[in-house]
Amino acid sequence: MAKTSDPKSRSRGKKVNVKTARGRKISSTRWLRRQLNDPYVAEARRLGYRTRAAFKLIEIDEKYHLFKGAGIIVDLGAAPGGWCQVLRQIAPGARIIAVDLQKMEPIAGVDFIAGDLLDDQVRKTILEKCAGGADAVISDMASAATGHRATDHIRTMALAEAGLDFAIEVLKPGGLFLTKVLRGGSEGELLDAMKQNFDKVRHIKPPSSRSDSRELFVLATGYRGK
Numbered sequence: 001m002a003k004t005s006d007p008k009s010r011s012r013g014k015k016v017n018v019k020t021a022r023g024r025k026i027s028s029t030r031w032l033r034r035q036l037n038d039p040y041v042a043e044a045r046r047l048g049y050r051t052r053a054a055f056k057l058i059e060i061d062e063k064y065h066l067f068k069g070a071g072i073i074v075d076l077g078a079a080p081g082g083w084c085q086v087l088r089q090i091a092p093g094a095r096i097i098a099v100d101l102q103k104m105e106p107i108a109g110v111d112f113i114a115g116d117l118l119d120d121q122v123r124k125t126i127l128e129k130c131a132g133g134a135d136a137v138i139s140d141m142a143s144a145a146t147g148h149r150a151t152d153h154i155r156t157m158a159l160a161e162a163g164l165d166f167a168i169e170v171l172k173p174g175g176l177f178l179t180k181v182l183r184g185g186s187e188g189e190l191l192d193a194m195k196q197n198f199d200k201v202r203h204i205k206p207p208s209s210r211s212d213s214r215e216l217f218v219l220a221t222g223y224r225g226k
C-alpha cells in the first residue's frame, strides 16, 4: 500500500457535480455527489483501503497509540475490512480476530468469524480464540441506517453496549475498548459503565468523521479487570 497523506490537503481539485437522474432518488444523488467529492474516499481508493473508515482508525491511533505491544486485538463489525487492513499495518505483531454479520474478503493475518456478536455461540468462539485475554477490543459496529434519527441512535447504542459487555468479558486488565457511538441522548448509561470499568474514558471526533454526522468514538483505556 502507498504512503498516507492528509486527504483534506489533497482535496483542492475541481468539485464533481452530479445531476439528479430519472429513477435516482434525491438522497442517492446527494450520497453520490458526496462520495465523488470526498477526499477520504479518493485517498482510500489510492491507498487500497476498503473503506474511508480506515482513516478514522489511523487518525485515532496517531493520537493515542492504541496498539503498542498488543498481542490480541478484536475488531467487532469488521467488514468490509478497512480497519483490519490498518491493524495489519500499525500492529504487525498482533493476532487480529474480526467478526461481522457480513462476509469479508480474506486479509492475510486476520482470523475472520462470520456471525452476529449478539449470538452466544459467536461470542464463545471469539473467547476461545482469545485464550489469555485480548489487549484491545475495537468496534465500528453499526446497523443499516433507517434514516429515522431516534431509531438509528438506539440501534447503534445497543451495539456499542453489546461491544462493551463483550470487551469486559474478553479484555486483559490494562486493555482498551474503542467504540463508535451516535450522539442523541442515551449515551449516559454506556459512559457510566465505561467509567466504572476503565481508568480513563475519552470522546474522540477524528477529522475524517464527517462534521455533519452525529458519529463520535469513545476510547476507554486501563481496563480494571473483573
Ligand SMILES: C[S@@+](CC[C@H](N)C(=O)[O-])C[C@H]1O[C@@H](n2cnc3c(N)ncnc32)[C@H](O)[C@@H]1O
Residues within 6 Å of the ligand: 050, 051, 053, 054, 076, 077, 078, 079, 080, 081, 082, 083, 084, 099, 100, 101, 102, 115, 116, 117, 118, 140, 141, 142, 143, 159
Ligand atoms: C461501518 S461498518 C464497519 C466498517 C469497518 N470498520 C471497515 O473499516 O471496513 C459496520 C459493520 O458492523 C456490522 N455489524 C452490525 N451489527 C453487527 C452485529 N450484531 N454483529 C457483528 N457485526 C455487526 C455490519 O454488518 C457492518 O459491516
